[in-house]
Amino acid sequence: MGIFAVVVIFFLWSEGYFKIFLERGVSSHAPLSSSEQGEEGTSLAGVSRGQDKETLEGIELTPLKETSSPASSSPSEEMMIRDINVSLELGQYEKVFQTASSYLSLYPQGKYRIPVMQSVAMALYEQRNFLEALTWCRKALNENIPREYELGLASVVGFVLKDAEKFDPALLSWMEQVYLRHSTENVSALVVGIAYQYLYKNDPTTALAYLQEAKGELALIGRARAYIVLNNYPAAIQEYENFFAFYPESHRKNGILTAFLRQTLYYAKLNENHNPTLALSYYEKLTRFPDTREAEEAILASLRLLRQQKRYKECLAVAKRGLSNSRKDRDPEILFEMAGCYYESGNKEEARRMYEGVVTRYGNHVLASQAKAWLELLSKESSLQE
Numbered sequence: 001m002g003i004f005a006v007v008v009i010f011f012l013w014s015e016g017y018f019k020i021f022l023e024r025g026v027s028s029h030a031p032l033s034s035s036e037q038g039e040e041g042t043s044l045a046g047v048s049r050g051q052d053k054e055t056l057e058g059i060e061l062t063p064l065k066e067t068s069s070p071a072s073s074s075p076s077e078e079m080m081i082r083d084i085n086v087s088l089e090l091g092q093y094e095k096v097f098q099t100a101s102s103y104l105s106l107y108p109q110g111k112y113r114i115p116v117m118q119s120v121a122m123a124l125y126e127q128r129n130f131l132e133a134l135t136w137c138r139k140a141l142n143e144n145i146p147r148e149y150e151l152g153l154a155s156v157v158g159f160v161l162k163d164a165e166k167f168d169p170a171l172l173s174w175m176e177q178v179y180l181r182h183s184t185e186n187v188s189a190l191v192v193g194i195a196y197q198y199l200y201k202n203d204p205t206t207a208l209a210y211l212q213e214a215k216g217e218l219a220l221i222g223r224a225r226a227y228i229v230l231n232n233y234p235a236a237i238q239e240y241e242n243f244f245a246f247y248p249e250s251h252r253k254n255g256i257l258t259a260f261l262r263q264t265l266y267y268a269k270l271n272e273n274h275n276p277t278l279a280l281s282y283y284e285k286l287t288r289f290p291d292t293r294e295a296e297e298a299i300l301a302s303l304r305l306l307r308q309q310k311r312y313k314e315c316l317a318v319a320k321r322g323l324s325n326s327r328k329d330r331d332p333e334i335l336f337e338m339a340g341c342y343y344e345s346g347n348k349e350e351a352r353r354m355y356e357g358v359v360t361r362y363g364n365h366v367l368a369s370q371a372k373a374w375l376e377l378l379s380k381e382s383s384l385q386e
Contacts, residue, residue, distance in 0.1 A: 047255030048196070049163045073105055081112045084119050093123040114140050114149045121156055128166035141174070147181070151190060154178040158193010167200035188214045195222050203230040216245050221256065230342045233267040237285070240264075261286060261294035268298065276305045287321065296322065296330040303337040312345035332362040336371060343374075352378050 075083075080103045087095040094171035100120050103110060110116070118224040124133035137157045145153065156176045161168055175194050179187055191210040196209035204226035211222045220243045227236035240260035247253070266280035280303070286298035306315035320340040323331060339354030355378070358371035 004023045015221055030260070047252045048218055048258070057244070077103070077107055077110050077112055080106075081116065084116060084209045087124055088119055091126070093127060095117040096120065096123040112143055114143055114153065117143075118149070118153050118156055121160065125156070125160050128163075130160055130166070133160045134164070134166075150178050151187070155189040155193060157198070158190055162193055164198040167197055172201075187218065188219070192216075192218050192222060195226075196365060199225060199229070202229070211274060217243065217250055220246070221252070224259070228263065233263060233270075234377060237264050239265065243283075249341070255287070257289065257292075261289065263291055265294045265297060267302070272301065272305065276309065280305055287318075290324075291323070293327065293329075296325065297324075298325050300309075300330050303334065303341070304327065307337065307341055307344065310344070312341050315341040330366040332367050333357055335362075335366045338376065343378075348378055348381070 006315075014341075019232045047308050072096070080099055082100050083098055084103070086328050087099065096119055099205045100116050104113065108112070117136055121133045121136040121140070124130075124136065137153065140153055157171055158175055161171060171196065175190065175197070179190055181192060181380070182190075188342050191213045195207040195214065198210065199222065207222060208226045208319070211219050211226065214222070224236040224239035224243075229238065237260065239267040240256060243256050244251070244253075244260075250256075264285055265281050268279045268286070271279040271282070283298035283302045283305075286292070286295050287302075289295050294378060299318055302318050303315055303322075306312075306318065316338065319341065322334045323338075335354050335358050339358070342348070342354060343351035352375065355371040357364065359368050359375065362368055
């Protein structure tokens with residue numbers, strides 16, 4: 001239990017399924033590369049990289065038992081695996097590689113051979129060197145893996161494949177076999193890796209079935225991604241909102257916000273003609289992030305829909321919110337819609353003031369000429385009333 005718990009825990013510690021780590025995998029024989037890959041993007045694929053800081057923090061780890069080492073100058077297996085664990089937790093990856101190579105050289109049949117190889121894979125994974133990490137995972141798979149190590153190793157394999165955005169049917173089959181053998185244990189980390197394999201296979205339905213068993217940020221992101229593939233935008237948007245509620249301080253927040261804004265705006269526009277009330281409800285979600293481009297788009301679209309429905313009081317309230325935002329690129333259009341709302345509700349004096357604002361403040365805008373035409377119309381109407 002001790003080594004297995006350690007393996008699983010540190011693996012998910014880096015962002016979250018586990019925060020504690022005691023034993024991991026390392027390896028040697030071939031020179032290790034520490035080349036890094038490019039920065040992550042803001043797509044759902046990008047923001048889903050890494051693990052979740054969330055479960056298993058309360059797990060009691062069984063410490064390594066100290067054994068008397070032979071009368072030699074070589075460090076004991078326990079001492080070496082402990083050094084590897086500490087180095088990995090501290091991000092001292094070159095030291096992980098060096099100690100792992102020494103361990104595998106000194107103890108070619110050592111009892112910690114699998115967790116040592118896994119530690120090397122984890123160190124390479126943390127350096128975003130996914131191909132080399134997979135190589136070390138495969139080295140471990142070529143060994144006779146004790147049952148207590150396979151769940152942790154399978155979880156590492158799943159996350160490396162996920163972040164590499166690589167589908168591997170053979171490794172997926174093995175991970176699912178491990179899942180079946182350990183289905184009564186905490187498989188949250190493993191099912192995330194399996195689910196992403198099905199996403200890369202373009203099978204979002206099966207991915208969702210696995211993700212129902214997962215917890216944490218990556219489970220929410222994965223479900224949102226699967227729902228989008230299935231064109232179930234309301235469910236995806238709800239997963240985004242769950243993310244904001246449960247993980248307000250997440251380092252993934254900006255990426256998720258970008259995805260939320262784009263998908264919500266798209267879905268609202270999709271419903272404007274056949275279900276304007278539903279469209280308005282999704283535009284309202286966007287206005288909760290007032291200084292974004294999508295919020296400005298949502299405010300403007302809401303003004304037009306509310307005018308069409310003759311809901312003038314609500315229209316004016318939304319317009320005032322839009323004008324109070326820090327973004328000003330859509331203010332001429334908001335003022336123009338606001339003027340029309342005043343005019344249609346019978347308040348022609350306020351309508352005049354709004355049109356004058358468009359002309360004087362945004363004289364070069366395409367709407368300025370239309371605002372002038374309305375001002376001329378208002379003048380004629382005023383003279384006729386006199």
